[in-house]
Amino acid sequence: MPGPRSAPFPGRSRSAILCGPDDPRHPAPAFRSVPTGPLHLGGARTAMYNWAAARALGGAFLLRIEDTDQARSTDASLQVILQGLRWLGIDWDEGPEKGGDFGPYFQMQRLPLYRQAAERLLASGHAYPCYCTPEEIEAGRKVLEAQKTGFVGYDGRCRELTAAQRAGFAAAGRRPNLRFRMPQARALQVHDLILGDVEVNTRDLDDWVMLRPDGVPLYNFACVVDDIGMAITHVVRGNEHFQNGIKQRLLFEALDAECPQYAHIPLILNKEGKKLSKRDADTNMLDYRDKGFPPEAVFNYIALLGWGFSGDRDLFSRDEMVAAFRIENVGKAGAKFDEEKLRWMCGEYLRRWTPAQCLERARPWLQAAVPAAAFTTHAGWLQNVVACYQERVALYSEFAGRIGWLFGEHVALDEAARKNLGKEPAAADWLRAYADELAAANLPPSYPQDRTAADAAVALPSKKDAPEPACAFDTPARIEARTRAFTERLGVKFGNFVHPLRAALTGTDKGPGLFDVVFLLGRQTCLARLRAAAGG
């Protein structure tokens, strides 16, 4: 996707900055990720809004890795973040493992660019060396605090150092940080795509550190140099960066560069209403993947935390979001994460897939309950099994715990099943008779025998008014008709018969329609379980 985005630093020299109004940039929102931990909910949403903005604008979506916090950045974290984004379906046009014309996309590989910009700022007087030790800075802050003037921060004691004083510090072996010289008490009105017009005053901000003595830049500085270098047009980020945005605007100005459009989105809150942090449980994207959440649902749900497709519709696809997305429509208020609604949404998505699709997606978790060979020898049967549970579970991981009763000759009875068997004194007799009845029927064979013909012909779960499929074996509908006739002959109410029958067959009191159960279990298993329940 080549665009008219022009390189502000052609050939990476620092000679020219070319992103003025006459040089329309290709929309290029960027998600900046810090590889110091997993991709969490908030980060994922921020990435998503950047992504959606880029796609909606027809621009490029960049992924930049801000790894200047060397003590905490790890390659493992980077991999986890990349996987998390991909799992959600958020793909980037430029960035790690992808490249692009505006790289490198790792800040630690861009050190010379920061150095160049720093020299330029030093020469123009927008930056100055600060020789203060952490202790001196802290002491200055304490004084300001005691004065109760309001402002608390760096007191600017190195702001107007003479050349001699600087030489003195240098001679004493002090290595300076580079600070940005903030305009003093300048009122400015800034426009934010989400917050609207906001008035701020630079007197509430201090001279901030841009570059460490070792040449590693700090966030605000690296960010601006890279936004210029990568011709970033839109910055969508968490609201906690709003003040940084002010500092950054001033730096763009000092560098004669055009500032991107900022959109500061509200934070995702935890149950206590506080900023969701990496320390809050269950915020790692890959945990959701591993727990069997459909990524489409997680994507949809996270998007909904602050943005809506329309007033009366909660469910939408990635494509629909891109078509309708406008960053200005993201809300201003923080949103609490609601696991219940996410879960509901998971169920909604899970029910949309065909049984074959669902089986495929659930397979990693199903393997705990289903013999490996069954996936090839009994694909049709497994599809029917999965289909019977699609309306009963919300996560891919939940099938495995429900379908154990389908395997093995016999089944263990849970408490509810025992109760249902014991309620009717004649249950054993009924079941024995019913076993004989089924023996005379034409049930499909039981797993692990080949029953392909049966499963190919009948699609479960059975629906009320569905046409009767052509099948060489008895279908659920025929089994039901036969069973109703049987109970009539026996003189037992159908409603009373059904409970012990289910208990004997499945070992529990929940599950698919009873005759789907009989069909799924097949002849041998049904007979074995009925006779076992009847006491042999």
Added chain:
RNA sequence: GUCCCGGUCGUCUAGUCCGGCCAAGGACCCCAGAUUUUCAUUCUGGUAACACGGGUUCGAAUCCCGUCCGGGAUACCA
């Protein structure tokens, strides 16, 4: 402390810019009922909110002011 932002059902939100169509709509949750061989799905109905106080106006959830509450920032983290 100071600066900035926010505040509609328990939760996510529509409506707020351009005041009347809002005795506030949708969704999740919850409750009741229908269907039914269980559970679930589905369907129907229900409970539930404009933070508070002043203005402006014929009329305010919507505009203005104040208060309260909540959050964020105030790093040689991002």
